[in-house]
Amino acid sequence: MSTDQGAARRRRAPRPLLAAALALTLLAGGAAGWAGVSWYGAAHDASARYSATRDEALAAAEQSVQNLSTLDHRRLDSGLDLWEESTTGELHAQLVEGREEFERQVRKARTVSTAKVLSGAVTELDERAGRARVMVALRVTVRAEGRKPADKNSRMLGELTRADGRWKLAALTQAPVGDTAATP
CATH class of the missing domain: 3.10.450.230 (VirB8 protein)
Structure with missing residues (x-):
């Protein structure tokens, strides 16, 4: 196997650390969005004011x-x-x-x-x-x-x-x- 073929395989090979970081970022963004919507709903809830x-x-x-x-x-x-x-x-x-x-x-x-x-x-x-x-x-x-x-x-x-x-x-x-x- 030539060095060019090895480099190409490394570029195409999955990067587990990068995939995990991307998944965690998406989860954190989703959780922050959910928390924001929940907080807004609670802050503007008529029963809480009552x-x-x-x-x-x-x-x-x-x-x-x-x-x-x-x-x-x-x-x-x-x-x-x-x-x-x-x-x-x-x-x-x-x-x-x-x-x-x-x-x-x-x-x-x-x-x-x-x-x-x-x-x-x-x-x-x-x-x-x-x-x-x-x-x-x-x-x-x-x-x-x-x-x-x-x-x-x-x-x-x-x-x-x-x-x-x-x-x-x-x-x-x-x-x-x-x-x-x-x-x-």
Whole structure:
């Protein structure tokens, strides 16, 4: 075999290293393309936005319910200001209107109420209208001078409205306990 024939065979012979490098490059390009499409889909997924909005509403509801269940007679003005900042609509108007009378009652009773949220859930969410309904379970501890602290667990139903880019409580009521069905 001549040197020309050997050189020609080497040029035509498969190069395993080059073939492997080309295959890996194609695989890496395909994986990068797939990852990019998947990321874009996840970033623009309506259900992901809905979940984020739901979580934001729930966090605001839990904080607002805790705010409205916590009050110290020694720091009454800042506590009631926080109540007003946490609310909107009719609930806000009721708090502003009844503030003086409520201040008198709390100063006379000399109580300190602290609340801890135990759990919460969004029961309804309308992103477009900026409204949500929630249920929040909490434990409220009331301390009065000269008495033992009293704990009370309760469930609250709240309605939130998005106002100025923030979720605020528009209504808050005690959830019914036990069987509320009418019996004949």
